Amino acid sequence: MLKVENVKKAFGQTTVLDGVNLTVNPGEVVSILGSSGSGKSTLIRCINGLERLNAGRITVDDFDVAKLKELAEARKRSGTVFQLFNLYPHMTALQNITLAPIEVLKRPKAEAEAEGRALLQSVGLGERMDAYPAQLSGGQRQRVGICRALAMKPRYLLLDEVTSALDPEMTAEVLAILAKLAAEGTTMVFVTHEIEFARQISNRIVFLEKGVLLVDLPTEKFFAADGGLAQPRVAQFLSKMRKD
Amino acid sequence: MRYTEFTPFDLWLLAQGLGVTVGLFLVTSLIGALVGVLWGVVRFYRVPVLMQVITFVAEVLKNSPVLVQLFLVFFGFPAFFKVNMTPLNAAIITLSLNTAAFVYVIAVSSIESIGRDQVEAARVFGLTRWQVLRHVIAPQALAFSIGPLTALLVNQLQVTSLISVIGVMDLSKIGANLNLRTLKPFIVWTAVGILYYLAAKLVATLGAKLEKRLRAHSAFRGL
Numbered sequence: 001m002l003k004v005e006n007v008k009k010a011f012g013q014t015t016v017l018d019g020v021n022l023t024v025n026p027g028e029v030v031s032i033l034g035s036s037g038s039g040k041s042t043l044i045r046c047i048n049g050l051e052r053l054n055a056g057r058i059t060v061d062d063f064d065v066a067k068l069k070e071l072a073e074a075r076k077r078s079g080t081v082f083q084l085f086n087l088y089p090h091m092t093a094l095q096n097i098t099l100a101p102i103e104v105l106k107r108p109k110a111e112a113e114a115e116g117r118a119l120l121q122s123v124g125l126g127e128r129m130d131a132y133p134a135q136l137s138g139g140q141r142q143r144v145g146i147c148r149a150l151a152m153k154p155r156y157l158l159l160d161e162v163t164s165a166l167d168p169e170m171t172a173e174v175l176a177i178l179a180k181l182a183a184e185g186t187t188m189v190f191v192t193h194e195i196e197f198a199r200q201i202s203n204r205i206v207f208l209e210k211g212v213l214l215v216d217l218p219t220e221k222f223f224a225a226d227g228g229l230a231q232p233r234v235a236q237f238l239s240k241m242r243k244d
Numbered sequence: 245m246r247y248t249e250f251t252p253f254d255l256w257l258l259a260q261g262l263g264v265t266v267g268l269f270l271v272t273s274l275i276g277a278l279v280g281v282l283w284g285v286v287r288f289y290r291v292p293v294l295m296q297v298i299t300f301v302a303e304v305l306k307n308s309p310v311l312v313q314l315f316l317v318f319f320g321f322p323a324f325f326k327v328n329m330t331p332l333n334a335a336i337i338t339l340s341l342n343t344a345a346f347v348y349v350i351a352v353s354s355i356e357s358i359g360r361d362q363v364e365a366a367r368v369f370g371l372t373r374w375q376v377l378r379h380v381i382a383p384q385a386l387a388f389s390i391g392p393l394t395a396l397l398v399n400q401l402q403v404t405s406l407i408s409v410i411g412v413m414d415l416s417k418i419g420a421n422l423n424l425r426t427l428k429p430f431i432v433w434t435a436v437g438i439l440y441y442l443a444a445k446l447v448a449t450l451g452a453k454l455e456k457r458l459r460a461h462s463a464f465r466g467l
Contacts, residue, residue, distance in 0.1 A: 048368045075370045086365035090384050090461045099379060100369035132461040
């Protein structure tokens, strides 16, 4: 279980997360919606230990990310896919994927590479595994980013606006892969602006507004008139996003 | 009567001088690079106190003339610390430290040029600071630093000529001796200049080749 308890985070005078509570059970797909600056990315960065909490507690399978000794274990259990891919530019697609399994999990190189190849093939990049990130399109880079996270066999996949930097065609490429992962039962925390897609794959949708978790409802309920839409801010957000 | 004609032996003398210059250059560059990179790593790990000391020492070395440093080491150290100092030792110490100071600056800026995003990604996947340095930062920082490093080394090669003033028999000292004997400064210094030029050109060419290889991943491969 991934547990976020009463988490507060501020950058200087700006409060970004103001007492957030969230629980993600194994097998669940939870989408986090909210306008830009609402704290979605910061929440992900707190879960994977890139930001220090000002208050509250985050545990990944009972490993506290605020404790240095437990953070390593917590990080092994979660895999992050970044908005801007964050690939290592001096490594090929395959090397990007095998670095952490070889160095952190101490897997034998041949084994890690075989798995990396299989992963790349599963996302349609079998032909491009020796290409450097600069030689790949945005959609291809993000698919490598997803494979890199999956290679660590994480229990929780953290996706931070993974399609925001992509055009609609490339977005479709990436979403197709995520849909497949969701169907296979991968646990995901999915920060996104793709509302329709979130609706299709999520078990639950939460809505963040100015660092506060306004709504946390099962997907159907979230889009129901007496559920999430009863919140004026959510209704406003959804109608705006749909117009675009 | 003095003998002012050139002899074949003068060529041998010049070659010896060139050997001393190149040898000293290689040794001090190697020591300087190792020390400079080590200082850069100390800064990467933000080791308290040591980091401030290094920054201060590097500042002093960068902002004072090599000649003054050389005199301080050659004349000052024996007087103050009561140690023996041969011209060669003084030259090696001074040039190595001076190179180290500039390598340190290049190392720090190369390390900082690597995007935070990649470092964060590597950390999230559980790599230790050392593993991040070794696998993500160092290969890219090295490729990035070859350009400025080559420029530095070409300059440091010329700087070695300063050590002739404390009596090391390098290329410049041989040139000065030949000049005194033959009284043909134009020919002597042209020959010496060409030898420095060729050595520097070799350093620059090797640097460019290495840079091209290390930057293969970002090279534009044509349409």
